[in-house]
Amino acid sequence: MFSLKFFHQNRNFVKISTSLQIACSTTRxxxxxxxxxxSVPHTDHLQTxxxxxxxxxxxxxxxxxKELRTSLISKYKHVSESNVDAMILGLCGCxxxxxxxxxxxxxxxxCGLEPNLASIGRLLRIYNxxxxxxxxxxxxxxxxEQQDILNVYGKIRERYEILDATTCKNLIYGLVCTKEWRxxxxxxxxxxxxxxxxxxxxxxxxxxxxIEGELEIGWNLLEETVIKGKEPKCxxxxxxxKFIANEPVTLQCSLxxxxxxxxxxxxxxxxxxxxxxxxxxxKNSFNAKSTQIDSRGICQHCGLHLRDISVSDAEYxxxxxxxINKVLIRNDIFQKSTPEEVxxxxxxxxxxxxxxxxxxxxxxxxxxxxxxPPAALATLLVNVVKHFKSQGKYVLVLGRKHxxxxxxxxxxxxxxxxSLFLANNLSQxxxxxxxxxxxxxxxxxxxxxxxxxxxxxxxxxxLRIIFRRWQQEHQYxxxxxxxxxxxxxxxxxxxxxxxxxxQDTWHVPYKSSYSPNPSETFEVPESWLCIKF
Numbered sequence: 062m063f064s065l066k067f068f069h070q071n072r073n074f075v076k077i078s079t080s081l082q083i084a085c086s087t088t089r090x091x092x093x094x095x096x097x098x099x100s101v102p103h104t105d106h107l108q109t110x111x112x113x114x115x116x117x118x119x120x121x122x123x124x125x126x127k128e129l130r131t132s133l134i135s136k137y138k139h140v141s142e143s144n145v146d147a148m149i150l151g152l153c154g155c156x157x158x159x160x161x162x163x164x165x166x167x168x169x170x171x172c173g174l175e176p177n178l179a180s181i182g183r184l185l186r187i188y189n190x191x192x193x194x195x196x197x198x199x200x201x202x203x204x205x206e207q208q209d210i211l212n213v214y215g216k217i218r219e220r221y222e223i224l225d226a227t228t229c230k231n232l233i234y235g236l237v238c239t240k241e242w243r244x245x246x247x248x249x250x251x252x253x254x255x256x257x258x259x260x261x262x263x264x265x266x267x268x269x270x271x272i273e274g275e276l277e278i279g280w281n282l283l284e285e286t287v288i289k290g291k292e293p294k295c296x297x298x299x300x301x302x303k304f305i306a307n308e309p310v311t312l313q314c315s316l317x318x319x320x321x322x323x324x325x326x327x328x329x330x331x332x333x334x335x336x337x338x339x340x341x342x343x344k345n346s347f348n349a350k351s352t353q354i355d356s357r358g359i360c361q362h363c364g365l366h367l368r369d370i371s372v373s374d375a376e377y378x379x380x381x382x383x384x385i386n387k388v389l390i391r392n393d394i395f396q397k398s399t400p401e402e403v404x405x406x407x408x409x410x411x412x413x414x415x416x417x418x419x420x421x422x423x424x425x426x427x428x429x430x431x432x433x434p435p436a437a438l439a440t441l442l443v444n445v446v447k448h449f450k451s452q453g454k455y456v457l458v459l460g461r462k463h464x465x466x467x468x469x470x471x472x473x474x475x476x477x478x479x480s481l482f483l484a485n486n487l488s489q490x491x492x493x494x495x496x497x498x499x500x501x502x503x504x505x506x507x508x509x510x511x512x513x514x515x516x517x518x519x520x521x522x523x524l525r526i527i528f529r530r531w532q533q534e535h536q537y538x539x540x541x542x543x544x545x546x547x548x549x550x551x552x553x554x555x556x557x558x559x560x561x562x563x564q565d566t567w568h569v570p571y572k573s574s575y576s577p578n579p580s581e582t583f584e585v586p587e588s589w590l591c592i593k594f
Contacts, residue, residue: 214235217232258285316338
C-alpha cells in the first residue's frame, strides 16, 4: 500500500547505503568506521509513518494494521511481538488520535491478541490526554469509553493480585477519567510497596478530588505529595482554586487555607497560579497586586516589612543536639575521618569557642578556581579573615593539613587573627564546620558556598526545615574578590522567602515556571503577590 511504501523503499536504500560504506571502508582506518545503526527505529522514519498513515484517519483496515505490524517487526531487530503494539499505540499518542488507538486495540482483539501491560498503559495515557483536552469532567468521555477503561482495569486485577508501580500509575491515569476514580487511591497505596508514587499519579488524583468537591481527599494528597519530597504541580492548585471560586462566601477562608499550606511547607507557586489568584480576588473585590520585595525585605506595594526569619531557642537546641548524633558521629564520617580526630576537634571547640563566624578555609580558597597557585589561594583566605577581623569578629578557620605548605606569612596572619584547625587531608570539612557553628550559639554565622544538601537530608523532614531556616539566617558566601584585594560578600537574607502574613496582609512569592523539586538556594523570589482581605 502507498502508506507503507517507505518501508520497502527504505529497505533497498539501506542495502545500497551499507554496500557503499563497506566499499569505502577499505580506504579508512578501522577505528574511523562505524556500522549503520539499523536496530532501533529512526525518529524520522516513525514521523513519516505517522504522517503518511495516521494523519486525518480514525481507523485503519485490518490488512493495513497487519502490514504495519509485520513491517516493524521484520525491519527492526529490537522490535518484537512483545513491544510492537506499545510502539504503534505510541504513534497514536495525539489527543485527536484516540479513535485510531481504540481501533488498533479492537483489531488486536479481533486477531485473538490481548494487549500487554505496556500497550494498555499507552492506551490509558491517550484516554487521559483526551479526557483533559475535552474539559476533564464527567462528560469528557462517553459512557462506552469509560466502561472500556473499567473493563481494562477489571481484567488486569483478575489476572494480577499485586501490580507494579508503573502499572498502578497507568491505571490511575485511566481511572480518573471515570466515576470510579477513588479506586485509584488503593492503587496509589499498592504502588508504594515497590517505589515512591509518581508526581503524575498524585497530581491526577488530587485534581480529580478537588474537581469532585472531595476537599479532604485532595488536601491529604497534597500533604502526601510534599511528604514524598515532591513539589505539587500547578494543576493541583488550579483545581482547588476553580472549586472554591464557586463559593464566594467562604472564599477568604478557603484561600487562607491554601496560603497556610504554602507557608507550612515553604512552597512557591508558579506565575500561572498567581495570575489566577489575582483574577479571582479582583473579581470578588479583594485587594491583590503583583509586587516586588527590596533588599531590605520591604514590599514595594504596601510598604510592610516581611517577617524576619527566626529559629526559637527550643528549635535551636533540638537542632544542635540532633546534629551531633545524626551527622557528626554517623558511621560514614569515620570513613573520611577518625573517632580520634572528631574527639580532638570537639576538645578544640570547647577550648576556643564561642566564635562569631566559622570559615570553611578550602571552600573559600577554591571559590575563585581550584587551579590557582597556593599563594593566590592563601591570599584570598587571608582577605576573608581580614573582612571579619575589621568588624571586630572572632573567627575560626577550618582547613586541612596540606595547607601547611602554603606561604608562611599567610598562615601566620591567620593564626594570629583567628583560631585555625587543620584536619587530616581526607577528612570531610562540612560536619566540622556546622558542629562548631552550632556549638557556638544562636548568634554565630558561617562562611561557605556549599548548600549543605546532604547534611540537611540526614536530619529528617522536621529538623530539615529548622536547619534550612537557620542556614538561611547565618550563611555568608564569597561573591568575588576585586583587583585591589577587597572581597564582596553575599550576606544572609534575614527575612522569610516563603508565603506568610504580616498584620492583615499576605505576601505570596511566585516563580516563572514549575520545577519538580523545591529550591535549595536562598535567592529572594523576584515576584510576589500582596493580598489584603
